[in-house]
Amino acid sequence: DVVMTQSPLSLPVTLGQPASISCRSSQGLVNNDGNTYLTWLQQRPGQSPRRLIYKVSNCDSGVPDRFSGSGSGTDFTLKISRVEAEDVGVYYCMQGTHWPYTFGQGTKLEIK
């Protein structure tokens, strides 16, 4: 199985400051169709997860533009340009290129 490794696992951030989460895969994530199926999800406390970004850098509808995704091959990054209070929660990367799909361990973002 493809192992997804996130860092850091805990991310204390001051309101208004940027934040960055890294996700590394144990294998390349380019699919046979040429797409890279790397997704970022947010899970706020007590809520179901919500997709933020798909195919590395495409934002889902309604996602604030302070969220962005980048990367290629085996290294990917989620960036939040200016953290707001509502961003508190756990962030997961996941790959949908190789079956079984796999998630990262999660990164817990908290406000300092």
Add this chain to the structure above:
Amino acid sequence: EVQLVESGGALVKPGGSLRLSCAASGFTFSNAWMSWVRQAPGKGLEWVGLIKSKTEGGTTGYAALVRGRFTISRDDSKNTLYLEMSSLRTEDTAVYFCTTLSYGGPDSWGQGTLVTVSS
């Protein structure tokens, strides 16, 4: 608006069976790939399996930990997804989420249903 409503979670003894349902609305269910994802208490997310649309073969795929014990099916006439679970183990205790799938990842999620496996 997409809605996914899971049901069927319960307390079950080890070795027992359970069927979860996910009622879908707000989109064309028959065209959708669907999946189940679970989350053990206080833990991260874990894939259970997926099912493609019937027009794409209706194929299923399962995580190794549940393969042979869990079965995903769909009833497009009822807009409902199912997860049949048997030979349940204590480590299957989790909230089970139903999701739609697009672009290689889960987009819409239900609220989840809790399965507790304990004697």
